[in-house]
Amino acid sequence: MATKGKLSSPQDSQLQSTQLPSTRSAERSSLDAFSFNASDRRYVTVSSGGAQVGGGSYNAYFEDHLSRLHADIELTTRKLELEQRRLAKLDKDLTAAESEYTQKQQKYKVLQSSQEDAQGQRHKELLQLERQLDLKISSYNRLNAHNDGLRAQIDQLRKERQLLDQVFRKVENSIRGSRRAIEEANSEINNNKCEHDKMQQRCQALGKALERERKNFQTNTEDLKKQIREQNQKAREQELLSRAGRTDKSEERRGASRRKNYMVADEEEAFSESAMHRRILKVCFLNTIQRRHIKQHMKNIEVFEQAFSTIKSSTLISDIEEIVKIFVSLEQRNFSLLTYVNQLNRDIETIQIRNKELQATIDARNPEGPADPWKDMNPHASENFPAVLTYAGKQVAEQGHDARALAEIKQQIQKTLDATEEKDHDVAALSKYLEECRPNIWNIVKFLKEEIPSLVEQGYEGDLPAMKMSAPDEHDGQMNHHLMYVEEALMLFRACLGSADMRHTGVQAKQPAGLKKPTDLPSMAHFTLANAPDDDDDDEAGIETSTWTRSELRHKAQQNIARRRRKPGQTGNKLSMEERRADYDEEGSSMRREGSLPSKELGEAPQFSKSSSMVDNKTEETGRDEMWWRGAGREKKK
Incomplete structure (x- = not known):
């Protein structure tokens, strides 16, 4: 055979495999391409997950890929040597068969026509083999072109990964700074x-040290007063004894001097009529401010009671705490539903991204049409036969691996579809619940839109607070707008939403003095009748020390409203001056007795500290009954 003349023995085949240059030096084998694609698919997936980002992962990937390439080259070389040995054996057998055929032909003298027929048959077989070789070479070239495209795609992905690495480092640094x-x-x-x-x-x-100092000062003052009283008593006794032994003549001669040298108390010398008037004016002014605060508190309480009574009449719920609990539970439920819906949306987006990645992988594994990349190879070159035979075995392995990979991807897609269907069912159920709640929420919003303006105008007396949320429309698809509007509308009356444990506690000790806005006023939960007036229209209204119940508070508020609505001509509109004075004296004594006089921080009259001479005025006055006029005591100047 002419085409087989170059390979006469296995040694010649080995020499050819080691001496002649390989025709695949500029291209990669199909096994190389398959392993490269597998490693590409593996590391791209890992890098996209964010677990293999950085220079260390790239070096490990490069070393692993290089080692696998060496292993593939060694395996390919071994298979090539085996095929070359098999081909040499076939050539040897063919030579032996030809020699045997020649011997038999010479022995039996076969006709020349039979020899020509055998040569024609062999020529046909050779042409058929050449056509098969052309097909294999075209398939080989097509796969090489596909591998080149994949290499270009991998290079582009590496560049993008480097850019993403830089962006990730910058974001990581900014996160560390934050x-x-x-x-x-x-x-x-x-x-x-x-x-x-x-x-x-x-x-x-x-504060404790100041209190101790005040107590010590009070005790010292009491001791000094006792000593002064004892000294005054002794001085009066001595003066009476000395006055009894004097004669009338000496009394007449010294009368003028005695009238000039009388004793004057410290209070009488330090008394200032203008200072006393200023003090009285200050106390009256502070009392007026406090009464104004109390009136404002009572008006707010009436507005809050009216608002909750309206809610009670519309919802048939009589307990305020139950209404508050209902609103709180609805808010928590809606918040949990919205959180769950957001989580479902994030899961759906993740699944869609995963589906796109899997579809891209399937498209990459299944090209649209077959190419003819084998047209550049020489079909008559005998050195291409090992490559063709190697490719035949590798293509079978690659097809099996592709089938397994495709089955795995289809299984993942089916799982994703099942999970998506389950999530869709959950979303449908939650949407159904949301649609069931929508009419009730809209009824609440509609009721608040009708009642809130009048209630706010009554409660804030013209100082209307600005609402952040406008009234939503009935056809608004976002339930968040409705819920936020309900919350903000109820928060306008947050003073009524206090806990039941704080309803009977007194007013806190530290509050700013002066006029306050309605939003800064204390809530009804902290408002007790210790600071409530008996009559809003009376200037001398006092403050009781006992705490009223809710029914008593409502009854008292109704009485105050009815009293204010009376006409001036009706009887009982105002109390007489004597009744006012009696009520004022009684309430003032109760306040002093119970120690409920408000401090300066609460905006009422401050407690003035008394000097040592101002304490126990009753005792001092009883000691001066005999010398309340000047000159009648016949004091002796010392």
């Missing part, structure tokens, strides 16, 4: 809290 800033802010907040606690403890300690 985290450090947050930690510094938290540390500063903790330090401020510690300082605030220390200052509060110091204020409490100073």
